[in-house]
Amino acid sequence: MPAEDESTYSWNNEMSQKAILKLLERPWFRRIWVLQEVAAARRIIIMCGPAEMTGYTFCSGFNKLELSYEAHLDLQSLIRSVTYLIGGAIFRPKYATYSSGGASLGELIDMYHTREATKRHDKVYTLLGMSSDDLSAAGLTPNYTVPCKTLLQQLVKSVLCKEVFVGTWDEKEIAIIKSKGSILGQASSVESDSTRYDRQHVKIVFKNTPRSLEYGREWGA
Incomplete structure (x- = not known):
């Protein structure tokens, strides 16, 4: 609504909140294939029944809302991760392949692993085309005959290193990782990045030295 008319109606009243949350609870916002679709698009139209608006308008309005997620604890991070991609569509150059801001496959998995998919x-x-990594030698090309536990092992070794031991199971999305290493330092502080909802800055202080490292990483929903 125009700025001068905002006082005539509040989108943050109880009835509006319930209606908006009901919309955001729809399966479309939870499906992992949606991420690939909105991440590659340069023009997005959001449609619900006879109503429609541009993806940028949808995200701009959503960002101004003060929704209460008390009864929907897992919804906020799910919605923000997809609206972040939708809102950036109009800024993507024509004929350019998508790159999630240089995000690695490990970061994308961390951000979006709670998304739903019919096949695990x-x-x-889904995230391979969004990754900035060169995955040609990692054995991660789509192959649905590969058991899920084998795929998870390949993923972990691709993100970490081939030398680690990875224990997995077909029926669980969990892995046990064994390796050797040394403690070089410890995190002295963690701060949120106001420019990105899913990014934190970790300050690492190395042992026995005065050096420090500012490390920015995206964390999942």
Whole structure:
């Protein structure tokens, strides 16, 4: 609504909040394949029944809302991760392949692993085209005949290193990782990045030295 008319109606009243949350609870916002679609698009139209608006308008309005997520604890991070991609569509150059701000496959998995998929393989395969990594030698090309536990092992070794031991199970999305290493330092502080909802800055102080490192990483929903 025009700025001068905002006082005539509040989108933050109880009835509006319930209606908006009901919309955001729809499965579309939870599906992992949606991420690939909105991440590659340069023009997005949001439609619900006879109503429609541009994706940028949808995200701009959403960002101004003061929604209460008390009864929907898992919804906020899910919605923000997809609206972040939708809102950036109009800024993507024509004929350019998508790159999630240089995000690695490991970061994308961390951000979006709670998304839903009919086949668990798609929790990895959907994100391959969004990754900045060169995955040609990692054995992660789509192959649905590969058991899920094998795919998870390949994923972990691709993100970390081939030398680690990875224990997995077909029926669980969990891995046990064993390796050797040394403690070089400890995190002295963690701060949120106001420019990105899913990014934190970690300050690491190395042992026995005065040096410090500012490390920015995206964390999942």
